[in-house]
Amino acid sequence: MQIKVKLFAMFRNGRFKVSEFDFPEGTTCRRIVAEIGLAEEELGVIMVNGRHAQIDRILAEGDTLSLFPLVGGG
Amino acid sequence: MSEPLAFIRSRRIGDLLPWADQVAAAERFDLSLAQVEDLTLAADILPGRYQRNRRMLSCADQRTLFNSRVAIIGCGGLGGYVLEELARLGVGELLVVDPDVFEEHNLNRQLLASPLDLGRRKVDVAVERVARVNPAVSVTAVPAAFDLTKGGLLQGARVAVDGLDSIDARLELASVCRDLGIPLVHGAIAGWYGQLTTQPPGELLLEKIYGRAGHAIASNGVEKELGNPSFTPAVVASLEVAEVCKLLLGRGTTLAGRCLNIDLLDMEFCEIRL
Incomplete structure (x- = not known):
């Protein structure tokens, strides 16, 4: 299935802003995070189709997954 | 009308009370600047320092913020x-x-x-x-x-x-x-x-x-x-x-x-x- 992945902030460095991938049915956000090489501890908000989602969410054909880093400074 | 309020009214210019007069009211009646500000806003007079707020904030809004x-x-x-x-x-x-x-x-x-x-x-x-x-x-x-x-x-x-x-x-x-x-x-x-x-x-x-x-x-x-x-x-x-x-x-x-x-x-x- 086709999944569009959008990366935000410095997750883009050395990777991409937006890219389409072909993943098998049943793929979760967690697997994509790992395949892209992001550390889970650095991950802030996960968004699927514009809405907040959990990392174990199973994606569906045509979904857009957006990944934001953890931001905690003040 | 209280004396401080009468003073504030006497010093206003249009609907504004200049800062110097807010200070003068506080000194004259032994009030804090905050007390004078509240009296002023309650009388629907805007302390002059907020005059550029007033197209977006009314006097009542300004009083809500102040309180x-x-x-x-x-x-x-x-x-x-x-x-x-x-x-x-x-x-x-x-x-x-x-x-x-x-x-x-x-x-x-x-x-x-x-x-x-x-x-x-x-x-x-x-x-x-x-x-x-x-x-x-x-x-x-x-x-x-x-x-x-x-x-x-x-x-x-x-x-x-x-x-x-x-x-x-x-x-x-x-x-x-x-x-x-x-x-x-x-x-x-x-x-x-x-x-x-x-x-x-x-x-x-x-x-x-x-x-x-x-x-x-x-x-x-x-x-x-x-x-x-x-x-x-x-x-x-x-x-x-x-x-x-x-x-x-x-x-x-x-x-x-x-x-x-x-x-x-x-x-x-x-x-x-x-």
Whole structure:
């Protein structure tokens, strides 16, 4: 299935802003995070189709997954 | 009519009371500048310092702001700008909570940091700053770290503002605000990036943003590697103050239920529905 992945902030460095991938049915956000090489501890908000989602969410054909880093400074 | 009120009326120019006359009224009748400001606003006269607010804020709005208490938790990059803007806006009572003293690495971005104040408590400098900028505003300074045991500090606050620099402390603040039914305006920064949301009373939205329900996260974000420049805290703090203003006045649309992600490097603003 086709999944569009959008990366935000410095997750883009050395990777991409937006890219389409072909993943098998049943793929979760967690697997994509790992395949892209992001550390889970650095991950802030996960968004699927514009809405907040959990990392174990199973994606569906045509979904857009957006990944934001953890931001905690003040 | 009371004597002070008659004096205020006699000195007004149109619907404005010049600052010099506000000071004169306080001295003449042995009142605080805050008492004179409240009398003035109650009489539908605007202290002259707020005249450029008046196309967007009525005298009644200005009085609502003046009679409001806002808690600023953390007085660093975000908190310094939040303090400054709330004082200039005319919010009458501010609480600032921060355990730290100013250090050299604060000078690149923290509004209240200056070489002369290195080594001094941030909350003490905050009190002095507000006394210079808007002496009618009162500031309560608490030189301590905020945690779950400090909920009592928030009693009477209409809004709490997040100027903290750790995720654990933010989650504790969010939980205290939920329990007390106080709205929390959250902001956080890292390098070119920032985020903002408003947690309505009784909810715990910050847990969604910081993902504790779904996966383990670090106790600090990417700011540890990215640092923070001068402009990112100013941007995010200003957006926080706009949220506070709307919450106090019950006007407009806040970010409740949405998180705004800010990327100043690519100049993108992305909204997440929570």
